[in-house]
Amino acid sequence: MQTTHLETPPAPTGELADADITAAIETLLATKKGLTAHLIDVQTREGIVELSGFTNNLLAKQRAEEIALAVRGVRGLHSALAVRTADVPDAELQHAVARALADDPATDDYQVHTLASHGVVTLSGLVQSWAEKQLVLRVVQGVRGVRGFEAEQLMIRGGGILNSDEEITTQIREQFDWDIRVNGALVVVRTNEQVVHLSGTVGTAAEKDRLVAIAYQTGATRVDARDLFVAYWALDREIRREKFAPKTDAAIGAAVRATLRFNPRVRSAETLVQVLDGVVTLAGTVSNLRIRLDAEQDARHVVGVANVHNLLKVRPTRLVPDEDIRQTIAAALARDPYVGHLVFGVQVHGGQALLTGPVDTHFEREHAGEVAAGASGVLDVNNRLVVMRAASEARPSWPALLPAGAGPNPTLLSPDLALAARIRTRYNWSAGLHDQDLTVQVANGRATLTGTVDTWLDRRLAAEEAREAGAHEVNNHLQVLDRIPQTLAGHGIEA
Template identity: 65%
Template sequence: MTTPYLLIAPTSAETMADADITAAIERLFTTQRGMNEHLLDVATHEGLVTLTGFTDNLLARRRAEEIALAVRGVRGVTSTIAVRSLDLPDADLQRDVSGALADDPATGDYQVQCTVAGGVVTLTGMVQSWVEKQLVLRVLRGVRGVTTFVTEHLTIQEGEIVNSDEEITTQIRELLAWDIRVNSALVEVRTNEQVVYLTGTVGTATEKDYIINIAYQTGATRVDARDLFVAYWALGSELRREKFAPRANASIVNAVRVAIHRNPRVRCSETLVQALEGIVTLAGTVGDLRARQEAERDARLVVGVSDVHNLLKIRPERLVPDAEIRQAILAALARDPYVGHFYFTVRVSQGQATVHGQVGSAFERERAGDVATGASGVLAVANLVAEPTEARFAELSAAQPGHPDPDFALAGRIRQRHFWSAGLHDQDIEVEVSQGCATLTGTVDTWPERQQAALNAYEAGARNVNNHLRVLAPAVTAAPEPQAPKPLELHADAHC
């Protein structure tokens, strides 16, 4: 008998039946904390998933979409999930959205104004690039009570430098060649009057999503990806082999610099990059803790990078008093849709923040730490938030009457998550569980896959995860070196 958290694998590994895909997504939703699976419906037709129903915040809606995109066999996702949030007074929500933008180190000086009516946030003003606009929306998705955005009057400045069609096409190809998350070997790019047309085949719906976003970052006014198809056979490791070949140190350095420059949180920092046999060292200064973290993340996503030594120092533009940092963290925690209903205490000493409290899951604990990390002026965060792991572990184990050994049941849930992951299903991952603690050993192709494997274990109910997965070193035989990407010609940036 199939238990609520274990899904029997389809007999054919080549084709995923629609019913199996639907069941896999629904079962993944059941173990997602902060998401009410009873309010979400999933339907699949020829690998195309349709999500309907309701969530209580924008982050949960996006999370549901990302989960579906990453499931093995999914060719695309259409979402009409509505957001039904708490009815907060407009004045309170106006205060929260304005505070979220003002308190964020990157968006604090953006020329963006917000008006609120019934949970709908209307944005006006001007930003310098598409990525800055996406950052504004990402910050505001983290405010509970926001149900949707109106962005027609949030414009992107047209500077003196406008990329030509040829430049847009070239930059997209170069960025795809250096992004470890995508395999663009079967992707064609064409640009006409700043409209980008993508054709060809990729292995996952998540890859397609990444490629579309990269196209917008280069200055495309619209991206037409109707003829960019997702096919299971395109996941073949032989098609990805060139991605993992060694790269010249100078080319890696240049690619990392471009990746960092694309990030609006980091690009104005004084960042020094060095590379030796795939190991990248970041030095210099950044303005805030979130920028330091994202610089490392961006470097790890570059082809040829096997590890990153992060020596970046945090140098805020102004000295923020400890009391102000503490108040900013408490305000951010209070307005967050996932942890805003919990009680926290925060202590700050010389920019070092310590967060205490109790939440209901590992996800909420990590969320609290992440929210605190985003405050202006904070130099480090000690996340001492507790979670009732014993109760959560017992809850998940009780749902497995066919498996009296809770460790056995947990290991099964983790393996099933890896099986249904488009990026992990063919990776060499071993799972062992002892007293609710999962240990992962083996190898994966990339750093993002290593992270995802651990996240899957936590979401399956692990109390703790010992992640001993190794990222495979580049193959000895080098493939032809892709052209190193040139720095993007961004619009004049008033924030630097």
């Protein structure tokens, strides 16, 4: 993620109070798993959030920044977070990073060289695109012991034929129109000698970062977003109405194919895309499980996609013995900064990986499954990890999250009513969920979600927030709209 540094005008009236934004972020950091929130300080001035302090790995640093950017009312982020992790000898760390890049099916043949010194990894060599460079950085950040990286010597070679300024602008606008994570209705794009200038207004700081990333992946050599401002009023659903208007199946299919081409993992795969009534079917063969999973996720990020049927078959380009796959998975789990301290049972039979053992949180369970899915030769992952610690054990100071006059103190309510109140508060502070038409019912710690949301991403986020608020189980019956309805319903929460 690229930390946003905004040059912003004074906050307009009607913006959320800085103290409330700070309290919301502090509480979210305290309840999101994988973070050491007590080491992170939060300050907010006119909607601009400043994070300082420490995390214990680079992935956690990025996670903390993303959490802050997604809070309603945040207009920008200045991050001074440092990484404190266990000391790993330079030679051992360099070997671990090189092994991680070699074990990843996408980066194993990249021309990348590594040098580790006191926890900082210097990368050099050549990649073909900005997206490939970001993929390399993500792999490096996922190695325990890495405190930072230097990537100026990792050069982007690019192709022999460069897009014209007009082509870059057109492709950026198309990506803005089809990506469910952003709304570019109020954004102006200009390109001059492959330098992209973005101006206008978006509703969240996270959107601004995503728009900048889209411009880079489309071919920009530099992106100037100093005149792209974040304003609370730009979250109004009326502004998003046109983006979520009905799309034809042909247009959705073309947008999905274009999106897949930007992913360096997926673009070389033999993927057939078919669309019927907004339901995307992915068929064909891919060389590894990570491509299969990424293709589905990318498709779900396209406007108009109601559901995805993933029929992609994993057929590795070479036969990898089960024992080699098992060792690769075990090594990847051991060097991961989130789950490397845990003990896993790993078995592989016919390319099918089985994970067993205890973990503390649902986050660790899902993350371990993702790590295993990235190993070459894996056809599927059967995740049998058991969550031993209930999410509700860590009770934050929830009243601090509530703005003045927000209602009764949740800690004075019955457990189910208190849980519903906590979920409601999290939805209220979410830039994507605060005005959606959804209802929560809670019984014996089980949350049932009903109603409608704009996108698949909102549906998944609603379930994640309910679980992290303390629900031990979530029944997600939310329906994804294929358009913004003419009459917008209110946001209600019931227990």
